[in-house]
Amino acid sequence: MERIWLKNYDSKVPADIDPDRYSSIVDIFEQSVEKYSSNVSYINMGKSITFAELDGLSRDFAAYLQNSGLKKGDAVAIMMPNLIQYPVALFGILRAGMTVVNVNPLYTARELQHQLSDSNTKAIVIVENFACTLADVIKDTAVETVLLTSLGDMLSPVKKILTNFVVKHIKKMVPAFDLPNAGMFLTALKEGHSQSYQRPEVTGEDLAFLQYTGGTTGVSKGAMLTHRNIVANLEQTSTILETVVDPGKELVVTALPLYHIFALQANCLTFIKFGCPNLLITNPRDMPSFVAELAKYPVTVITGVNTLFNGLLNTPGFSDVDFRKIKFSLGGGAAVQRPVAERWKKTTGHVLLEGYGLTECCPVVTVNPPELKAYKGSIGMPVPSTDIKLVDEEGNEVAMGEAGEMLVKGPQVMKGYLNRPEATEEMIVDGWLATGDIATYDQDGYFYIVDRKKDMILVSGFNVFPNEIEEVAAMHEDVVEAAAVGVPHEVSGEIVKLVAVRKNPELSEQDLIDHCRIHLTGYKVPKKVEFTDELPKSNVGKILRRELRDK
Known part of the structure; x- marks a missing residue:
């Protein structure tokens, strides 16, 4: 379709970007740490490090990796919440020419084993709070190097000792584990400091991330995101943000986990490029502490999902925070609900912008302009160098105002799924990526999501696919078959509901939830679990989840 949205671009925003302006993320990082060396790069639990310190620490970790038997292109996993250790490890891995595998620290053993095995991960940096899960599966993976870190490791000496003591011995947050050959992340940094570092030649086609996402097959798939993909998306978004962002002067709140593609790109990488600090929130579920952190700093940018914004608005003390320095607030990962957006504007005085993306697009596809004066209920306009078309079930483009599946083409579209050529071919046809989302657009080029073609359930911004839930439910000996659907929820957007046919009438709702x-x-x-005598099915035996949702 014609790029009708270009007429509504800010005059400073180009129609297209150069995805090859930088050869890799490493180029962008090196320029930023040199240009903004004395600026603060990350803040966490009262501790801050400068760009120069991030440069040195990540260089040391890169040297350690290169001298530990790993080679360029090897997969190295990071499994931790938002801590200063995360960007140190992240940029160290990238500077060593290796591939980052982001792992959700809350994964069960089954989920972790699949991701580590599928990605052929050779090394992992993990917070010891979750090491027990790794210990259960490491023998079934290719992981040879394990580096442990504690929550307080990057804090000042006194606070480090105190924090780690409280976490381990008072709050009992570190379950026992057996990883006899594991090393310590801090020791690796110390060793790397005295080792040589050879900057590898990293090109745009090299893999930067294996970013796992849910799939209709019931297992997560590794989206292969190249350096060129990530650089392109950084260029696409930064050309828009340059209209409001003052390089080196902003402070962005990072409450969403950095292992999630939204925070990884929109916060971590974007504001490294702009030379601005990220205020890392380790536990955003502790809303009172989160609000207390916000009150300490001159925050100018905040990103999150609808549930995060809603939670803040309902936390005492949030309305007392000084919002005068806020440049913009950005919601993604899930639809921003109008009541939340309107209350946000009333409380903070600023519009809650909305964007749209998916892991396979690094992730940004569309975004509302920062200068938007009021909530539109739209996911915005396509970012530069991005084409979108909406098609019906026969693949024909639909007219303005009509609903169709959104297809995306641009330099941010992934290389493909690791080890899954058939899934890649199904997802990307002639360069067009099928999002599975149904949308409409208006005469100004603004897009609106109206439905999801696939049966994905969106819980607080995270994709949950029914097949995986159903497979786990079917593992229970008293379950005949089951179907998972999403039902609306005022806090998390949606929650998972399981409808099951049971063999044993004694099987209870709580039994099945505990099993899952x-x-x-x-x-x-x-x-929620509901038991039924039979599930609705098509004439070929396919479970009709839509009927369950409608019911």
């Missing part, structure tokens, strides 16, 4: 909790990350666990 053993094998699934918390947000995937069904919150």
Whole structure:
């Protein structure tokens, strides 16, 4: 379709970007740490490090990796919440020419084993709080190097000792584990400091990230994101943000986990490029502490999902925070609900912008302009160098105002799925990536999501696919078959509901929920279970989830 949205671009925003302006993320990082060396790069639990310190620490980790038997292109996993250790490890891996595998620290053993094995991960940096999960599966993976870190490791000496003591011995947050050959992340940095570092030649076609995402097959798939993909998306978004962002002067709140593609790109990488600090929130679920952190700093940018914004608005003390320095607030990962957006504007005085993306697009596809004066209920306009078309079930383009599946083409579209050529061919046809989302557009080039073609369930911004839940439910000896659907929820957007046919009438709702909790990350666990005599099916035996949702 014609790029009708270009007429509404800010005059400073180009229609197209150069995806080859930088050869890799490493180029962008090196320029930023040199240009903004004395600026603060990350803040966490009262501790801050400068760009120069981030440069040195990440260089040391890169040297350690290169001298530990790993080679360029090897997969190295990071499994931790938002801590200063994360960007140190991240940029160290990238500077060593290796591939980052982001891992959700809340994964169950089954989920972790699949991701580590599928990605052929050779090394992992993990917070010891979750090491027990790794210990359960490491023998079934290719992981040879394990580096442990504690929550307080990057804090000042006194605070480090105190924090780690409280976490381990007072709060008992570190379950026992057996990883006899594991090393310590801080020791690796110390060793790397005295080792030689050879900057590898990293090109745009080299893999930067294996970013795992849910799939209709019931297992997560590794989206292969190249350096060129990531650089392109950084250029696409930064050309828009340059209209409001003052390089070196902003402070962005990073409450969403950095292992999630939204925070990884929109916060971590984008504001490294702009030379601005990220305020890392380790536990955003502790809303009172989160609000207390916000009150300490002159925040200018905040990103999040609808549930995060809603939670803040309902936390005492949030309305007392000084919002005068806020440049913009950005919501993604899930639809921003109008009541939340309107209350956000009333409380903070600023519009809650909305964007749209998916892991396979690094992730940004569309975004509303920062100068938007009021909530539109739209996901915005396509970013530069991005084409979108909406098609019906026969593949024909639909007219303005009509609903169709959104297809995306641009330099941010992934290389493909690791080890899954058939899934890649199904997802990307002639360069067009099928999002599975149904949308419309208006005469100004603004797009609106109206439905999801696939049966994905969106829980607090995280994708949950029914097949995985159903497979786990079917593992229970008293379950004949089951179907998982999403039902609306005022806090998380949606929750998982399981409808099951049971063999044993003694099987209870709580029994099945407890069973799922053993094998699934918390947000995937069904919150409701309904038992039925039979599930609705098509004439070929396919379970009709839509009928269950409609019911």
